[in-house]
Amino acid sequence: MRRITTLLLLLLIAPLSYAGGVAVEGVRLWNAPEHTRVVFDVSGPVEHKLFTLSNPSRVVVDLKGVKLKTKLSQGDGPVLGGIRSAPRNKGQDLRLVLDLKQAAKPKSFLLKPTQEYGHRLVIDLDHVTASKGAAVIAKPVERPSVKPTALRDLVVAIDAGHGGEDPGARGRRGTREKDVVLAIARQLETLLKSERGMRPVMIRTGDYYIGLSKRTALARRAKADIFVSIHADAFRDRRARGASVYVLSSRGATNEAARWLADSENAADLVGGVSLDDKDDLLASVLLDLSQTATIEASLAVADRVLAELKGIGRVHKRGVEQAGFRVLKSPDIPSILVETAFISNPEEERKLRDPRHQKRVAKAILNGVRAYFANNAPPDTLIAAQKPQRHTIRRGETLGHIAQQYRVSLNSLRKANRIRGDVVRVGQTLTIPLSGDT
Ligand SMILES: [Zn+2]
Numbered sequence: 001m002r003r004i005t006t007l008l009l010l011l012l013i014a015p016l017s018y019a020g021g022v023a024v025e026g027v028r029l030w031n032a033p034e035h036t037r038v039v040f041d042v043s044g045p046v047e048h049k050l051f052t053l054s055n056p057s058r059v060v061v062d063l064k065g066v067k068l069k070t071k072l073s074q075g076d077g078p079v080l081g082g083i084r085s086a087p088r089n090k091g092q093d094l095r096l097v098l099d100l101k102q103a104a105k106p107k108s109f110l111l112k113p114t115q116e117y118g119h120r121l122v123i124d125l126d127h128v129t130a131s132k133g134a135a136v137i138a139k140p141v142e143r144p145s146v147k148p149t150a151l152r153d154l155v156v157a158i159d160a161g162h163g164g165e166d167p168g169a170r171g172r173r174g175t176r177e178k179d180v181v182l183a184i185a186r187q188l189e190t191l192l193k194s195e196r197g198m199r200p201v202m203i204r205t206g207d208y209y210i211g212l213s214k215r216t217a218l219a220r221r222a223k224a225d226i227f228v229s230i231h232a233d234a235f236r237d238r239r240a241r242g243a244s245v246y247v248l249s250s251r252g253a254t255n256e257a258a259r260w261l262a263d264s265e266n267a268a269d270l271v272g273g274v275s276l277d278d279k280d281d282l283l284a285s286v287l288l289d290l291s292q293t294a295t296i297e298a299s300l301a302v303a304d305r306v307l308a309e310l311k312g313i314g315r316v317h318k319r320g321v322e323q324a325g326f327r328v329l330k331s332p333d334i335p336s337i338l339v340e341t342a343f344i345s346n347p348e349e350e351r352k353l354r355d356p357r358h359q360k361r362v363a364k365a366i367l368n369g370v371r372a373y374f375a376n377n378a379p380p381d382t383l384i385a386a387q388k389p390q391r392h393t394i395r396r397g398e399t400l401g402h403i404a405q406q407y408r409v410s411l412n413s414l415r416k417a418n419r420i421r422g423d424v425v426r427v428g429q430t431l432t433i434p435l436s437g438d439t
Contacts (some may be wrong), residue, residue, distance in 0.1 A: 021065035021066055021067060021092075022042050022043050022044040022045070022046050022063075022065060022066050022067075023042070023043045023066065023067050023068070023069040024040050024041070024042055024063070024066060024067070024068050024069060024070055024094065024096075024121075025041045025042065025043055025069050025070050026040070026041035026070050027039065027040050027041070027070060027072060027073055027083065028041075028165075029073060029075065029076070029077070029080065030164040030165065030207065030208040030209065031076070031077040031078075031206070031208065032164070032206070032208035032209075032210065033127075033205065034126065034127055035104075035124050035125060035126045035127060036077055036078075036079045036080050036104070036124075036125040036127070037122060037123070037124050037125075037164060037165070037208065037209070038080065038083070038098065038122070038123045038124075038125070039111075039120050039121070039122050039123075039165060040096070040120065040121040040122075040123075041070075041117065041118060041119070041120055042066070042118070042119045042120065042121055043118070043119065044119055045110060045119055046063050046064070046065075046066055046110070046119070046121055047063070047064040047065070048061055048062065048063050048064070048108065048121060049061070049062045050062075050106060050108045050123070052106060054103075056099065056100070057099075057100035057101075057102065057103050057104070058097055058098060058099055058100060059097070059098040059100065059104075059106045059123065059125065060095060060096070060097055060098075061095070061096040061097075061098070061108065061121075061123065062088065062093060062094075062095050062096075063093060063094045063095075063096065063121075064092075064093050065092060065093065066093065066094040067087075067091075067094060068085050068087075068094055072084065072085055072096075075098075075099070078101065078102070078127065079100055079101055079102055079104050079125050079127055080098060080099070080100065080101070080125065081099040081100060081101045082098075082099045083096060083097070083098050083099070084096070084097045084099065085097070098123065098125070100125070102127075102128070103128045104125035104126055104127055104128055105125070105126040105128055106123055106124065106125050106126075107123075107124050107126070108121065108122060108123045108124070109121075109122055110122070111165070115170075116165075116167055117165070120165070122165075151381060151382060151383040151385075151386050152381055152382055152383065153197055153198055153199040153382065153383060154197060154198045154199065154225045154226075154374055154378060154379075154382050154383075154384055155198075155199050155201055155222055155223055155224045155225050155226075156188075156192055156198055156199070156200050156201065156224065156225065156226055156228065156370060157201045157203055157218070157219035157222060157224035157226065157227045157228065157334070158185045158188050158189055158192075158200055158201065158202050158203060158228055158230065159185070159203040159204065159215050159219070159227060159228065159229040159230065159328065160178070160181045160182040160184070160185035160202075160203070160204045160230055161177065161178070161181050161229055161230060161231040161232075161265070161268070161328075162177055162178040162181070162209070162231075162268055163178045163182070163204050163206075163207055163208050163209045163210065164178075164207055164208040164209035165209050166178065166209050166268050168181070168231070168232070168268070169232060169233065169234030169344045169345065170234070170344065171234075171344040171345060171347070171350035171353070172238070172345070172347055172350065173347070173350055173351075175344055175350050175353060175354055177231065177232045177234070177344055178207065179207075180232055180341075180344070180353040180354060180359070181230045181231055181232055181341070182204065182206075182207070183356070183359050184230050184341060184359045184362050184363055185202065185204075185230050185363075186202075187356075187359050187360045187362075187363035188200065188228070188230075188363035188366055188367060189202055190363075191360075191363055191364060191367045192367065195367065195371070196383070196387075197378075197382065197383035197384040197387065198370075198371075198384070201218075201219070201222040201224060203215050203218050203219060209268075211269055212266065212268060212269050212327045212328045213327065213330075215229075215328055216328060216330060216331045216334070216336075219331060219334055220331065220333075220334065224334050225334070225335075225374075225378075225379060225382075226302060226334065226335050226336070226337075226370060226373075226374075227329070227331060227334050227335070227336040227337070228336075228337055228338075228339065228366060228370070229326075229328050229329065229336070229337070229338040229339070230339050230341060230366075231265065231338060231339065231340050231341065232340065232341050232342055232343070232344040232353055233261065233317075233340040233341075233342065233343045233344065233345070234343065234344050234345040235343060235345050236345075237345075238343075238345050238346055238347065239346065240317070240343050240345065240346060241315060241317065241342065241343045241346040241348070241349050242314070242315040242316045242317035242318075242342070242343070243307075243310045243314065243315070243316050243317060243339065243340060243341055243342055243362075244307075244316065244317040244318055244322055244339075244340040245303040245306050245307040245310070245321050245322070245337055245338070245339050245340075246258070246261075246262075246303070246321070246322050246323065246324055246326060246329070246337065246338040246339075246340065247296060247299040247300050247303050247321060247322075247323055247329060247336070247337055247338075248292070248296055248299065248323065248324075248325065248326060248329040248330060248336065249296075249323030249324050249325055250292055250293075250296065250325075258322050258323065258324040259324060259325075261324060261340070262324035262325050262326050265326055265327075265328070265338075266325075266326065266327045269327075292332050295331070295332060295333060295334065295335055295336075298335035298377070299329070299335040299336055299337055300321055301335075301373055301377070302335055302337055302369065302370060302373040303321040303337045304321055305368075305369035305370070305372040305373045306337060306339065306365065306366055306369030306370065307320075307321055307369070308369065308372075309364075309365035309366070309368045309369040309372075310339075310362070310365045310366075310369075312365065313361045313362070313364075313365050314342075314352075314361075317340070317343075326338050339362075339366060341353065341362050342362075376390075380407075380408065390407065390432075390433040391430050391431065391432060391433065392406075392407070392430065392431045392433055393428065393429070393430045393431075394425050394426065394427050394428060394429045394430075394431065395427065396427050398425070399423065399425070400414060400415070400420070400423045400425055401423070403431065403433075407433045409433060409434055413434045414431070414433070414434065416434070417431075417432045417433070417434040418431050418432055
């Protein structure tokens with residue numbers, strides 16, 4: 001009896017996979033500013049070989065024991081002109097030809113099935129341009145600099161989590177994390193654009209995937225002063241709710257749930273694309289130990305402010321800032337926070353996440369938190385630091401000379417700003433720190 005059942009099952013399964021091989025069943029295109037991703041849905045793991053031809057530029061992919069069972073797209077975007085196919089080896093094998101409008105550096109890899117998709121063969125076409133990489137970040141409006149020492153804007157890197165092949169978490173009504181976090185990121189971008197002394201930089205501007213270490217690399221390239229990654233949580237218990245703010249932990253997660261969350265966010269690279277920059281990670285982890293401690297301190301201070309603001313607009317998940325090993329927060333030199341804006345798995349919060357008014361409230365809370373932090377911590381060469389004089393309260397053991405050195409102002413200007421004649425200051429006295437450049 002059991003044998004018959006097995007046989008029946010086999011008969012049922014057989015038509016699904018191509019007799020004697022695997023089939024290409026679909027194709028998707030994701031256009032990112034720096035690469036074009038072509039994803040072939042395949043009915044099983046495939047063996048493939050990739051090579052390039054020039055004049056005209058083509059990428060050729062040979063697939064062994066594979067048949068075509070879908071229509072191939074004509075292609076659009078700056079690089080891909082179209083996709084053609086031809087049977088090979090008496091119809092046993094398949095050749096796919098990607099016609100390129102301009103040269104590109106291809107790489108290919110296989111992705112395992114996820115909730116959303118089955119087996120996939122991914123071809124990434126890295127755009128080759130003279131000004132490599134300049135495209136992804138909205139270029140700052142070049143302001144005519146009057147002096148070489150002109151004060152600069154604070155750069156806020158906004159990282160909308162997931163994207164493209166990686167939808168992130170999913171709500172019961174089908175809301176996808178990658179969409180709502182991009183909407184919130186865009187709201188934050190808009191708010192920052194009209195904020196004096198601040199400038200937003202979007203790490204992801206559309207629906208495509210960027211690897212986790214690439215995200216931090218883009219922030220560094222933009223010389224970001226802070227990195228804000230925006231996400232929406234999911235949990236098997238749909239009652240879980242509230243926003244959370246995370247910073248990197250170098251020692252492991254503050255609790256089990258935080259570790260679980262970090263693991264699932266880090267898995268984005270497995271879902272959205274293989275991380276090909278593992279060497280960078282190794283280097284990063286060496287650098288990490290050297291300068292990470294100070295950066296984590298700063299991250300904690302920003303996170304505190306943002307969490308306080310989020311408390312003002314709704315429920316938070318935990319009272320304090322949490323720490324976990326999120327890979328996207330591993331810049332050793334840029335304070336970085338990850339905001340889980342709400343639980344997309346909670347029906348009530350899913351509804352809120354879709355509401356543009358709520359998205360704006362969340363963006364505003366993040367902005368307020370960031371602004372509050374930098375009011376006292378802006379780098380000295382920024383407009384914000386110069387906007388208002390800083391204040392300093394004398395602690396035990398400090399001298400006027402120490403303070404002048406710490407704020408890089410002359411002793412004389414410090415005396416003048418505070419109407420002090422000699423060098424005598426007392427503990428608890430508050431000094432006005434003159435703007436550097438004042439004499
Ligand atoms: Zn996420």
